[in-house]
Amino acid sequence: MKLKTILITVCLLLCSMVSMAGVWQYVDPRIGSEGVGRTFPGPSMPFGMCKPGPDCTIKPNAGWAPMPEVVTGFSQTHVSGTGGGQKYGNILIQPGVVPQKRISEAFTLGYYATTFEGGIRTEITTSERCAFYRIHFPSEGSLLIDATHYLGKNPVPDQREQQQFIGSEVEVVGSHEVRGYTRVRGGWNNGDAYTVYFCLVSDKPFQQKNNNTVAFADTLINIKIGISYVSEQQAKRNIPTCDFDTQLSTLRNSWEQLLSRIQIKGSETDKRMFYTALYHTLIMPVDKTGENPKWTEKPYYDDYYAIWDTYRSSSPLITLIDPQREAAIVNSLLNIYKREGYMPDARSGDCNGRTQGGSNAEVMIADAFVKGIEGIDYNYALQAMLKDAEVDPGADHEKHGRGGLNEYLQYGYLPYGIDRAGTRTIEYAYNDYCIALVAKGLGRMDVYDHYLKQSQNWKNLWRADYEWDDVKGYIMPKDAQGRWLDSVPWGKSKVFHPLIPYTPITKVAPWYLPWWSTFFYEALSAEYSLSIPHDVPGLIEACGGADTFRKRLDMFFERKRYNVGNEPSFLTPCLYHWIGRPDLSSDRIKKIITENYNDKPDGLPGNDDSGAMSSWLAFHMMGLYPNAGQSYYLLHAPLIPEWTLQLQNGKRLHGLIKGKGTHFEKVTLNGQLLDDARLEHADLMQGGELVFYVSAPKTIKKYKNTYTQKRHLPHVEKNIPTRGNKKAAIAFILNQQYRTWPLGYDWQGDTLMLTCKEALYKIPRSVVENGNGFCWELPSADGAIYQAKGTFAFISKKALRQLQQEGYFIYDGITWRKTAATADTIKVRADIDLTEMTISLKHELPLVLEMKNNPLGINWHIE
Numbered sequence: 048m049k050l051k052t053i054l055i056t057v058c059l060l061l062c063s064m065v066s067m068a069g070v071w072q073y074v075d076p077r078i079g080s081e082g083v084g085r086t087f088p089g090p091s092m093p094f095g096m097c098k099p100g101p102d103c104t105i106k107p108n109a110g111w112a113p114m115p116e117v118v119t120g121f122s123q124t125h126v127s128g129t130g131g132g133q134k135y136g137n138i139l140i141q142p143g144v145v146p147q148k149r150i151s152e153a154f155t156l157g158y159y160a161t162t163f164e165g166g167i168r169t170e171i172t173t174s175e176r177c178a179f180y181r182i183h184f185p186s187e188g189s190l191l192i193d194a195t196h197y198l199g200k201n202p203v204p205d206q207r208e209q210q211q212f213i214g215s216e217v218e219v220v221g222s223h224e225v226r227g228y229t230r231v232r233g234g235w236n237n238g239d240a241y242t243v244y245f246c247l248v249s250d251k252p253f254q255q256k257n258n259n260t261v262a263f264a265d266t267l268i269n270i271k272i273g274i275s276y277v278s279e280q281q282a283k284r285n286i287p288t289c290d291f292d293t294q295l296s297t298l299r300n301s302w303e304q305l306l307s308r309i310q311i312k313g314s315e316t317d318k319r320m321f322y323t324a325l326y327h328t329l330i331m332p333v334d335k336t337g338e339n340p341k342w343t344e345k346p347y348y349d350d351y352y353a354i355w356d357t358y359r360s361s362s363p364l365i366t367l368i369d370p371q372r373e374a375a376i377v378n379s380l381l382n383i384y385k386r387e388g389y390m391p392d393a394r395s396g397d398c399n400g401r402t403q404g405g406s407n408a409e410v411m412i413a414d415a416f417v418k419g420i421e422g423i424d425y426n427y428a429l430q431a432m433l434k435d436a437e438v439d440p441g442a443d444h445e446k447h448g449r450g451g452l453n454e455y456l457q458y459g460y461l462p463y464g465i466d467r468a469g470t471r472t473i474e475y476a477y478n479d480y481c482i483a484l485v486a487k488g489l490g491r492m493d494v495y496d497h498y499l500k501q502s503q504n505w506k507n508l509w510r511a512d513y514e515w516d517d518v519k520g521y522i523m524p525k526d527a528q529g530r531w532l533d534s535v536p537w538g539k540s541k542v543f544h545p546l547i548p549y550t551p552i553t554k555v556a557p558w559y560l561p562w563w564s565t566f567f568y569e570a571l572s573a574e575y576s577l578s579i580p581h582d583v584p585g586l587i588e589a590c591g592g593a594d595t596f597r598k599r600l601d602m603f604f605e606r607k608r609y610n611v612g613n614e615p616s617f618l619t620p621c622l623y624h625w626i627g628r629p630d631l632s633s634d635r636i637k638k639i640i641t642e643n644y645n646d647k648p649d650g651l652p653g654n655d656d657s658g659a660m661s662s663w664l665a666f667h668m669m670g671l672y673p674n675a676g677q678s679y680y681l682l683h684a685p686l687i688p689e690w691t692l693q694l695q696n697g698k699r700l701h702g703l704i705k706g707k708g709t710h711f712e713k714v715t716l717n718g719q720l721l722d723d724a725r726l727e728h729a730d731l732m733q734g735g736e737l738v739f740y741v742s743a744p745k746t747i748k749k750y751k752n753t754y755t756q757k758r759h760l761p762h763v764e765k766n767i768p769t770r771g772n773k774k775a776a777i778a779f780i781l782n783q784q785y786r787t788w789p790l791g792y793d794w795q796g797d798t799l800m801l802t803c804k805e806a807l808y809k810i811p812r813s814v815v816e817n818g819n820g821f822c823w824e825l826p827s828a829d830g831a832i833y834q835a836k837g838t839f840a841f842i843s844k845k846a847l848r849q850l851q852q853e854g855y856f857i858y859d860g861i862t863w864r865k866t867a868a869t870a871d872t873i874k875v876r877a878d879i880d881l882t883e884m885t886i887s888l889k890h891e892l893p894l895v896l897e898m899k900n901n902p903l904g905i906n907w908h909i910e
Contacts, residue, residue: 128655132208405474612653
């Protein structure tokens with residue numbers, strides 16, 4: 048009996064310890080930090096302004112990079128999951144002063160630690176506006192305090208998307224305190240200057256060695272760095288009085304209160320993926336209430352990075368977990384409108400920009416309105432929405448508003464030639480629908496009727512008779528005269544003005560240029576033609592009816608047109624719901640997640656974009672997905688067996704799977720069948736039991752690919768010939784974005800088989816010998832096979848002979864002249880734009896070992 052009592056006591060103690068640990072322990076900040084995810088792996092409070100962590104050189108958007116890259120130091124401001132140019136990386140400290148290599152690292156929620164080769168160990172945690180450091184020196188040590196540091200430094204003045212330094216100051220004000228500021232402008236949103244003030248305090252005295260270095264006699268140092276966007280005094284007030292361990296506990300308790308609002312059952316892997324996804328969703332935008340240097344209205348949030356990415360799933364997930372927070376985020380948009388005239392589609396560094404597509408704050412407001420979020424003045428919100436829809440922002444179209452609005456209102460679409468005309472037309476139409484929803488709810492029927500009609504503008508770019516890839520009907524470019532365009536200009540080169548055929552997989556830009564001026568932004572017509580979230584029935588009708596639409600969806604996925612790593616395709620796997628087949632949606636979603644997500648550092652399939660990829664995953668793991676801006680969720684088989692959502696009204700919604708297998712059959716709410724596998728938000732808020740019934744998997748019918756390669760378009764295959772024994776790596780700098788891809792080549796008969804990344808270029812011997820230009824087809828298209836009509840990363844042997852004999856050669860119509868030579872290389876410069884190349888003399892092919900100073904934005908070197 049005594050033994051039994053002891054065992055029961057031990058079991059209860061263990062259960063208590065597990066309970067105390069909470070769900071926060073499943074958050075793994077490493078997930079998504081490598082590969083394309085670009086998540087910030089350092090500590091952060093929920094929506095915290097201060098995000099301290101290592102900067103491993105100035106290149107990574109989130110600061111951190113895997114070992115063996117050196118650590119330049121630890122800065123206090125970062126973003127998470129972003130693409131494009133860098134932002135922040137301000138106020139850097141470095142124990143040991145110089146860049147250091149790491150021998151170990153540790154990551155848990157709210158905590159990062161690393162040990163340098165020299166023995167210095169640094170631990171980090173944070174509060175909302177203050178970084179905490181615990182530094183262990185092996186002997187007395189020095190600390191660099193660098194206010195000139197920031198991510199994305201570039202020597203070229205006013206480089207687009209690059210941050211530019213304006214000024215800084217570091218002042219030692221005693222033996223325990225240093226204060227100062229940094230002022231930087233630019234970055235991804237090309238924003239105005241922002242200032243980060245700081246106050247550093249140490250628990251141990253130090254001596255000043257020079258302007259920005261202090262020395263400690265002690266070996267264990269605790270440092271706090273308060274930051275502010277208002278003043279040094281405010282930065283000091285932002286420093287809590289507690290110690291490192293107390294703050295770490297406070298941080299984890301704050302996260303536990305949020306994360307535990309959804310309890311799940313499943314494997315350890317399931318829990319790591321799910322709770323890390325929630326975590327990533329809840330660190331941006333940033334709560335800077337009281338930290339706005341421009342005005343004092345509250346609340347104030349910054350780093351909407353960008354609403355174009357987050358409105359689809361991140362905002363709806365915040366609404367479920369913390370509706371009061373979502374209300375504050377929306378009210379911040381309205382305060383920005385009040386002071387700056389427009390709501391942002393993106394904002395960072397207290398400056399609006401950049402607007403990628405539509406004015407998607409409208410979707411956020413509509414989503415809050417139809418879901419009954421309280422504490423928002425929706426009449427004022429409608430005023431802000433109508434400003435977007437009726438007043439062209441002119442030259443400020445990258446900052447906010449609807450660029451090309453005048454043309455949109457005149458023609459009912461944006462003509463080709465206006466940046467992102469296809470994306471904007473489709474998204475403006477959805478934004479108009481969201482305006483109509485809010486107007487109707489407020490009794491403004493005149494506004495409702497007008498904008499509901501205008502929401503059909505997507506049809507003005509629907510080319511019903513266009514057939515491609517066995518499918519008829521696509522969103523296609525049209526000029527201002529109403530003519531469909533079969534060929535369009537390629538890029539905006541000052542040298543070349545070629546026309547290329549426009550098809551549903553055409554980017555309308557060289558692969559090395561940004562998406563900014565293309566017809567579609569970050570997606571293709573094949574994807575956007577299925578992205579009509581407010582009028583899926585109209586889309587199905589335009590495609591030829593339910594049967595044709597199902598066939599189109601099946602082929603879209605089987606032919607790998609779906610892009611899991613990009614937001615415009617977020618809703619597409621759920622489109623089967625509209626033809627009465629939620630089971631097919633369910634099967635697709637499970638396949639997508641199984642093949643593209645995991646709990647490893649490279650476990651996200653695309654830039655997380657402030658939690659967009661993560662929130663998409665979290666919703667689907669629960670078996671429901673929102674159509675943002677509308678009042679319902681689409682239901683399918685969850686990827687976890689059971690979950691419970693604690694609602695803020697005190698009720699609970701319990702979801703569970705019944706049956707064996709993974710194929711979705713039906714779903715009930717409190718015993719009532721949901722015929723269309725949809726759940727209204729109002730019904731969700733009543734709580735109860737949501738039962739998902741499943742059975743053994745069923746096979747999805749596959750349609751034979753009868754599409755034949757047309758013109759020069761790449762044909763995608765699974766099996767690419769193995770790279771030859773001529774191997775190298777080509778490191779591209781594409782508009783200041785770094786990509787290093789494997790490069791290899793070998794002969795098969797009279798064809799040179801050259802691979803770059805996973806693309807294959809079949810180059811005839813005649814081109815290798817006598818070609819007069821480069822092939823610029825994109826290597827980033829995995830599996831593409833090109834019948835190349837030019838050379839790739841090398842010049843022809845004829846061009847090399849002319850260079851050696853006459854000191855110049857002509858390539859792509861440009862004259863290249865010799866400027867220097869060695870026994871192994873010749874350097875040349877282009878007459879027209881001074882681009883430089885270094886050409887190898889010692890390889891089988893005349894490789895272009897280096898391309899630099901190219902004003903088109905493409906540079907490389909071959910390693």
